[in-house]
Amino acid sequence: MSPIPPFDLTQQYTTISEEVSAAVLDVLSSGQYIKGSVVESFERQFANYIGTSEGIACNSGTDALYLALRALQIGAGDEVITSPFTFIATAEVISAVGATPVFVDVEPETFNLDLKLIEAAITERTRAIIPVHLFGQPVNMTRLMAIAQTHRLVVIEDCAQAIGAKWGNARVGSIGHIGCFSFYPTKNLGACGDGGAVTTNDSAIAAAIRMLGDHGRKSGYFHEKVGVNSRLDAVQAAILQIKLRYLDSWNDQRQTVAKRYHQLLHSISDLVVPQIPEGGHGVWNQYTIRLSRALETHQHNGHGNFRDAVRQQLQQQGVSSMVYYPLPLHLQPVYADLGYQVGQLPVSEQLAKEVLSLPMFPELSALQQEQVVYTLKDSLLQVAELSV
Ligand SMILES: *Cc1c(COP(=O)(O)O)cnc(C)c1O
Numbered sequence: 001m002s003p004i005p006p007f008d009l010t011q012q013y014t015t016i017s018e019e020v021s022a023a024v025l026d027v028l029s030s031g032q033y034i035k036g037s038v039v040e041s042f043e044r045q046f047a048n049y050i051g052t053s054e055g056i057a058c059n060s061g062t063d064a065l066y067l068a069l070r071a072l073q074i075g076a077g078d079e080v081i082t083s084p085f086t087f088i089a090t091a092e093v094i095s096a097v098g099a100t101p102v103f104v105d106v107e108p109e110t111f112n113l114d115l116k117l118i119e120a121a122i123t124e125r126t127r128a129i130i131p132v133h134l135f136g137q138p139v140n141m142t143r144l145m146a147i148a149q150t151h152r153l154v155v156i157e158d159c160a161q162a163i164g165a166k167w168g169n170a171r172v173g174s175i176g177h178i179g180c181f182s183f184y185p186t187k188n189l190g191a192c193g194d195g196g197a198v199t200t201n202d203s204a205i206a207a208a209i210r211m212l213g214d215h216g217r218k219s220g221y222f223h224e225k226v227g228v229n230s231r232l233d234a235v236q237a238a239i240l241q242i243k244l245r246y247l248d249s250w251n252d253q254r255q256t257v258a259k260r261y262h263q264l265l266h267s268i269s270d271l272v273v274p275q276i277p278e279g280g281h282g283v284w285n286q287y288t289i290r291l292s293r294a295l296e297t298h299q300h301n302g303h304g305n306f307r308d309a310v311r312q313q314l315q316q317q318g319v320s321s322m323v324y325y326p327l328p329l330h331l332q333p334v335y336a337d338l339g340y341q342v343g344q345l346p347v348s349e350q351l352a353k354e355v356l357s358l359p360m361f362p363e364l365s366a367l368q369q370e371q372v373v374y375t376l377k378d379s380l381l382q383v384a385e386l387s388v
Contacts, residue, residue, distance in 0.1 A: 003318035004359050004368050007186050011363040012250070016242060023238040033234050042237040043197070045244055046181075049164075051174040052199040054206035057232035058213050061160040061182025062089040064196040065130070067230065068156045068178045069097045071208035074127050081121050082130040082158075083113050084328040085348040090132055090158050091329050100338070102126070103330040105345040109275045111288065111355075112139045114347070118147050128154040133162035133172050135324075135357075136188065136254075136285040140277055141167040141175040148176075156180060161285035163189045164251045168279060173199045183240060188254070188283055189247050191236040253362035254284035260366060261287050261358065264373040270380055286324060290354040291380075306383065307356055313379035319372050322357040 013020070027038060039057055047055030058064050074080060076098040082090055084103035091101040104121045107114045111134045118129065129148055131139040139157075148155045155176030159165070163181055165172045173179025181187075183195030198209050211218055216227030258274075265273050272290040276282045291307045311321050328348035330340035342349065359372055 001318065001371055004320065004364075004372060006320045006322045006357065006359050007361045008363065009185055009190065009361075012361070016246065019242050020239055023242055024235055027234045027238045030234070034231050036234050038234045038241070039232050039237040042232075042241045042244075045241060046197055047199055049244060049247075050171050050179060050181075050199045052179070053201050054199065054203060056198045056206055056209045056213065057237065058196045058198065058209075059230040059232065060194045061158075061180060061184060061187075061196040062093060063213070063228070063230040064180035064182070064198045065089060065093040065156065065158060066096055066228075067209045067212050068180055068198055068205075069093055069099070069128070070212050071178075071205050072128065072154055072156075074099050074154075077125060078127040079123060079125040080128045080130060081118060081126060081153075083132045083134070083348075084330040084345050085111060085325060085351055086132040086134060086158070086329065087160070087325070088329060088332070088334075089160075090130055091335070094130070099127070100125075101329070101335070103328075103340065103345060103348075105347045106134075106351070108290075108347050108351065110137050110139075110277050111135060111274075111351065112137060112277070113144075115140060115143050115147065118144075119151075122151050122153070126151070126153060128156055130156045130158055131176070132158040132160075133165055135274070135288050136162045136165055136283040137274070137276060138162060138165045138167040138172050138280040138282060140279065141170075141172070142279070145175065154178070160184070160187060162283055163187065164247055165283045166281040174201075177202065178205060183236065186285075188251060188285055189240065189243055192239055193233070193236055195232050195236045195240065196230075197232075250362040251283045254360065255282075257360060257362070257364050257369065258282075258284045258287050260369050261373070264369065265289065265376075268377065268380070271376075284360060286322075286357040287360040288324065288355050288357045290351065291356060292354050305353060307354055309383045309386070310376070310379045311356060313382050314375055317375045317379065319375045320359065323355060324357050325355075326352055328352050 043055040078099040080094045094101040157176040157179045159173040160182035179199040181197045183191040212227040213230040216225035
């Protein structure tokens with residue numbers, strides 16, 4: 001059987017290659033390569049899809065988050081609450097503007113911020129909360145917005161992995177004050193390079209983000225703020241515009257893949273399948289299981305990490321999986337100065353040892369999934385045998 005990759009961008013490309021080629025060639029002959037009408041029409045379509053009045057394209061998801069914080073004038077002396085179980089960019093931007101990330105532990109079922117723990121982390125310096133809709137699963141935005149309102153905090157949604165996901169009837173990125181998106185190629189809406197966008201219903205915030213992302217200018221060579229160069233290329237906008245039309249059907253395919261995994265995996269006792277929060281609609285950027293119970297037995301026998309051993313077995317049999325994320329942010333060397341201790345955010349630390357993201361992309365076939373599950377069962381057996 002042929003090897004199964006964790007994701008595969010080539011299959012999707014072949015289904016739209018003619019459309020994409022024509023659109024890219026149009027941009028090339030137009031001579032308008034940065035910003036311009038194609039970028040503007042993509043921004044309108046994107047805001048329309050998310051359900052906000054404003055959409056601002058920029059160079060990456062990281063920049064989207066950075067520009068959001070800058071537009072809100074969050075900086076030195078401010079604290080921003082976020083998850084330690086996410087990609088570094090979420091916290092990195094808080095540090096980049098001079099503020100301090102405050103990490104609050106996550107829920108084991110959804111991998112998202114544990115909202116019960118938020119209020120205890122709020123101080124007089126807290127300005128904002130950045131919830132991360134991790135792996136495509138929405139945070140309970142009803143509860144989060146209620147907490148934010150009580151404490152007069154701003155909510156910046158990190159939607160990098162959750163384009164199209166809904167909480168209730170609203171898409172993520174339209175519920176908080178600002179939504180931040182990434183078009184990194186492996187995200188559900190991926191460009192052929194870097195890209196990102198910010199959504200909001202606040203026109204003043206939108207204007208500030210446009211200005212900061214274009215060297216702090218409103219026009220010409222007159223600069224009002226220290227900004228950055230963060231603009232979307234027209235070629236990327238042209239490609240994204242085409243892909244946006246397919247996004248819902250690709251997300252539906254991911255849903256089908258996730259349901260099949262559920263059916264095939266839920267009865268295996270050594271693993272825990274991911275849960276969709278009630279009231280939410282996830283878009284499955286990742287399908288992440290936990291290898292939990294077996295871990296103890298395995299460690300007990302002195303063989304290191306059970307998940308890593310299983311992952312290695314899978315790899316040897318041609319199934320590639322990923323570990324998002326092996327070390328929570330509060331324990332990363334870069335954040336040693338913040339003084340977090342091992343054991344302080346126990347759920348994140350436990351998840352970092354247990355999570356395994358299985359191959360997940362819209363085109364993954366039922367046959368391939370059966371191969372993944374068969375190989376996973378076999379790997380679990382092999383590792384269990386090694387450990388006795
Ligand atoms: C990918 C990602 C980002 C950063 O997006 P880039 O476009 O790669 O800069 C931020 N947050 C999360 C949760 C992500 O997965």
